[in-house]
Amino acid sequence: MNTLRAIPIAPEALHELVAALEAAHLPTSDVRDEARRFFRFDDTSTLGFAGIEGAGADRLLRSVVVLPSRRHAGAGIALVAALERLARSQGIERLHLLTTTAQPFFERCGFTIADRASAPAAIAASREFRSLCPSSAAYLVKSIGGVDAAA
DSSP states (O other): OOOOEEEEOOGGGTHHHHHHHHHTTOOOTTTTSTTEEEEEEESSSEEEEEEEESSSSEEEEEEEEEOGGGOSTTHHHHHHHHHHHHHHHTTOOEEEEEESSOHHHHHHTTOEEOOGGGSOHHHHTSHIIIIISOTTSEEEEEEOOOGGGGO
16 A cells, blocks of 8 residues: 555535545534544545544544545555554644444554543543443543654
8 A cells, every 4th residue: 555645624625524424324413623633545546534633642533434445455554554643743642532333443553442531631521522422432542652752
């Protein structure tokens, strides 16, 4: 797989992301809320989408979806790795996520299961934690080290 490019999605162009999320039965009700940045990941064509929510060293990984025509052959792992590189370059130190269906996938990407009660306050206050994902959703965390971690 060629190197993936992360292309920021402007708020007025979120329709492709919303369509992909709806097709994958993932939440879409808050994608237009503030404090979320979404990206389209391309190599020779669109592979998928993902986003980051919040501010500070801890961020919420949001709305990871690979287009059906691009699934398999490590596409999802490559997309998450590209998003991690982007996050790391921006000084983000840890990524957090909730999932009801993809826990094994994210564990293959290096995320570890954590107790939801241990989530940082800003992560726990997100709509994703408070209302969008059920309390049965798995909470996972990955330390990615920020730009300062390399110094």
